[in-house]
Amino acid sequence: MDLLSLFPEWVLVHGPAAIVVLPLMFGALVALSPSEKLSWATTWIVTGLSGLMSLGLLLQVISHGPIGYAMGGWKPPLGIAYSVDALNAPILLLISVVAFICTIYALPSVVAEVGPKKRSTFYAVFLLSFAGLMGMVATADAFNVFVFLEISSISTYALVAMGSSRDRRALPSSFNYLIMGSIGATFFVIGIGFLYMQTGTLNMMDMARVLQDIGPGDRVVQLAFAFIVIGLGLKLAMFPLHTWLPTAYAYAPSFFTAFLAATATKAALYLLMRFTFTVFDPSWDFISTALMVIIAGLGTIGMLAASLQAIFQSDIRRVLAFSSVAQVGYILLGIGMATTLGLTAGYLHILNHAVMKGALFLAVGAFWYRFGITKVSDMRGLGKTMPWTMAGFTIAGLSLIGVPGTVGFVSKLALVQAAAENGWWWAIGVIVVSSVLAIVYVGRMIEQAYFQPVPKINDRYIKRNEAPLMMLIPLWTLALASVAFGINSHWPMSLAQGAAQVLNDGPILLIRETMPAIPAIPSTGGH
Amino acid sequence: MTMVFEHFNFAVVIVLMMTGLFAVFASHNMIKKLVGLSVFQTSVFLLYISLSKVTGGRPPVLSKKELHGYGDSYAKAGDGADAAYKTVEKTAEIIYSNPLPHVLILTAIVVGVATLAIGLALVVRTREEYGSIEEDEIDAYNYQDNLEGVSR
Numbered sequence: 001m002d003l004l005s006l007f008p009e010w011v012l013v014h015g016p017a018a019i020v021v022l023p024l025m026f027g028a029l030v031a032l033s034p035s036e037k038l039s040w041a042t043t044w045i046v047t048g049l050s051g052l053m054s055l056g057l058l059l060q061v062i063s064h065g066p067i068g069y070a071m072g073g074w075k076p077p078l079g080i081a082y083s084v085d086a087l088n089a090p091i092l093l094l095i096s097v098v099a100f101i102c103t104i105y106a107l108p109s110v111v112a113e114v115g116p117k118k119r120s121t122f123y124a125v126f127l128l129s130f131a132g133l134m135g136m137v138a139t140a141d142a143f144n145v146f147v148f149l150e151i152s153s154i155s156t157y158a159l160v161a162m163g164s165s166r167d168r169r170a171l172p173s174s175f176n177y178l179i180m181g182s183i184g185a186t187f188f189v190i191g192i193g194f195l196y197m198q199t200g201t202l203n204m205m206d207m208a209r210v211l212q213d214i215g216p217g218d219r220v221v222q223l224a225f226a227f228i229v230i231g232l233g234l235k236l237a238m239f240p241l242h243t244w245l246p247t248a249y250a251y252a253p254s255f256f257t258a259f260l261a262a263t264a265t266k267a268a269l270y271l272l273m274r275f276t277f278t279v280f281d282p283s284w285d286f287i288s289t290a291l292m293v294i295i296a297g298l299g300t301i302g303m304l305a306a307s308l309q310a311i312f313q314s315d316i317r318r319v320l321a322f323s324s325v326a327q328v329g330y331i332l333l334g335i336g337m338a339t340t341l342g343l344t345a346g347y348l349h350i351l352n353h354a355v356m357k358g359a360l361f362l363a364v365g366a367f368w369y370r371f372g373i374t375k376v377s378d379m380r381g382l383g384k385t386m387p388w389t390m391a392g393f394t395i396a397g398l399s400l401i402g403v404p405g406t407v408g409f410v411s412k413l414a415l416v417q418a419a420a421e422n423g424w425w426w427a428i429g430v431i432v433v434s435s436v437l438a439i440v441y442v443g444r445m446i447e448q449a450y451f452q453p454v455p456k457i458n459d460r461y462i463k464r465n466e467a468p469l470m471m472l473i474p475l476w477t478l479a480l481a482s483v484a485f486g487i488n489s490h491w492p493m494s495l496a497q498g499a500a501q502v503l504n505d506g507p508i509l510l511i512r513e514t515m516p517a518i519p520a521i522p523s524t525g526g527h
Numbered sequence: 528m529t530m531v532f533e534h535f536n537f538a539v540v541i542v543l544m545m546t547g548l549f550a551v552f553a554s555h556n557m558i559k560k561l562v563g564l565s566v567f568q569t570s571v572f573l574l575y576i577s578l579s580k581v582t583g584g585r586p587p588v589l590s591k592k593e594l595h596g597y598g599d600s601y602a603k604a605g606d607g608a609d610a611a612y613k614t615v616e617k618t619a620e621i622i623y624s625n626p627l628p629h630v631l632i633l634t635a636i637v638v639g640v641a642t643l644a645i646g647l648a649l650v651v652r653t654r655e656e657y658g659s660i661e662e663d664e665i666d667a668y669n670y671q672d673n674l675e676g677v678s679r
Contacts, residue, residue, distance in 0.1 A: 143631050143634075146638075147634055150638040150642070154642060154645055158645060161649055164656065168657065168672075169669050171653045171656055171657075172653060172662070172665050172666075172669065174649055175646065175653065178642065178645060178646050179560055179564060179646075182642050183564070185638075186568055190571055190574065193574055193578065196578070196628070197578050314673075
């Protein structure tokens with residue numbers, strides 16, 4: 001592969017650790033930086049470098065298979081292992097690229113929304129949150145997942161609360177998120193504790209190997225699964241556990257909302273897939289039941305209920321936040337099918353939803369930046385006063401509905417195909433109804449912007465006032481990406497298929513492929 | 528009843544866990560919620576520590592006396608992972624309690640402290656902005672904000 005040869009050797013060897021350690025280290029340095037411009041530039045470069053390294057890792061994974069990394073030279077079953085395979089490499093790339101694009105937007109946006117003394121620390125905490133998300137996805141050690149989960153969560157609470165200089169409601173919403181998030185993380189760590197009790201190991205692959213010997217009948221293992229699903233469910237905003245999400249998204253600084261909406265729930269969704277399919281075994285009775293009844297079931301309820309709630313919100317950010325809960329429902333439905341097509345569709349929607357929701361929240365931030373607009377009813381005439389921003393918003397909004405030619409259409413079509421193959425006709429019905437509801441809540445905003453007159457102040461029409469270029473570039477990059485990958489969906493589709501392959505192979509292949517250090521598994525050895 | 532006493536640690540863990548969760552959900556005062564959260568998290572620390580005890584196991588500390596004759600590997604233990612593995616192999620016949628959960632919980636305690644610190648900081652800021660730390664009152668203010676909108 002040509003592109004791969006451009007990357008130096010050390011990136012491909014030490015990349016899995018470097019993408020986590022780099023932002024973590026610079027997070028500390030940025031906090032000390034005297035100038036906010038310097039902090040911003042450092043953040044931008046660090047996220048860019050992480051993005052490049054993630055790209056290198058992804059290419060390496062595609063052409064040569066999974067990459068393992070033993071932290072500090074301690075061999076995997078005892079030491080902490082990092083591993084990058086076809087399942088997490090695209091998520092790593094997604095998180096770092098979205099962070100990179102959003103950071104461009106941050107320079108004007110943070111100046112407007114965060115107090116002058118807090119800006120350097122704002123970037124520092126953002127880097128910590130970014131490092132936490134990367135660590136959650138890159139690590140192959142179950143307890144390490146918890147640590148990074150908390151690093152990203154705690155920094156997220158702080159960043160959401162920093163929205164308080166714009167709207168005081170950020171404080172109680174951050175507090176609410178802190179309570180729910182901590183309960184979720186604690187449930188997750190209880191689950192890990194039970195697994196450790198039964199398997200005596202924390203390495204995910206080793207855990208999967210021992211769990212194969214223990215089998216599905218063990219009550220402690222079943223309990224561990226329940227705790228892990230509920231813990232991650234809180235983090236990924238599974239339907240009845242989503243109550244923290246709308247307010248946290250609505251009142252956080254707009255740059256961070258875009259990043260949070262595009263990546264935070266996605267990292268937790270990745271973990272749900274990783275644990276359900278490769279640590280536990282989806283062919284076990286209690287897991288296949290949980291997948292169908294809880295994950296797919298709650299997913300579909302969420303698709304309908306959250307979409308309905310989105311229609312009745314008056315705040316743009318809350319409309320989009322409830323829509324996020326609904327979109328998580330689509331992904332959960334795909335995961336719940338547990339077929340190759342279903343998993344491909346769900347995974348594809350993770351990537352696609354991040355692109356379009358990122359663009360939407362960036363546009364909403366720009367509306368506030370110029371006119372202080374947060375309500376749907378205030379969007380009157382935005383098609384004339386901010387034509388470029390509104391056009392980007394419209395493209396991403398159409399993608400959210402699932403108009404042909406956008407990414408939203410590609411993943412919804414894949415999901416419908418998967419449901420049809422499974423014979424889940426009710427699921428197709430729910431997808432259609434939920435898309436109709438999406439037309440209503442997106443259409444309501446587009447109608448205000450294009451078909452309502454520009455408001456007057458003192459008998460004079462408000463003048464055109466476009467968002468600054470540093471906000472338009474990231475917005476349009478994401479909006480165009482949602483069209484480009486909608487028209488030619490070959491690349492994201494192949495990534496999603498690769499990921500679904502890893503999930504389909506289940507625990508056994510993962511152990512054999514990525515853990516040569518562990519002796520052959522007794523039950524499957526000598527094929 | 529005997530079951531409770533046989534698994535006394537776990538009984539305590541369950542009681543603490545439920546107390547904590549109840550306090551989080553039932554109280555409307557932000558500080559009380561944080562107290563509940565801390566109790567809940569502490570119960571998990573206890574769960575981990577309980578499972579690290581190996582029956583008949585000793586504290587996982589290597590004394591010089593036990594290392595007699597293994598001097599070489601002891602000296603090298605600081606050098607790197609391989610030497611340390613050797614030390615572990617040679618002392619394998621002695622039963623130790625599992626030190627790993629303690630280390631994990633040390634991390635979890637730090638995480639808990641950080642969460643509590645952020646939580647308390649949020650309570651202080653909320654008090655400054657709203658003049659209250661009762662969630663009912665804050666919700667009432669928020670409802671008003673939702674209706675009237677917040678000026679820039």
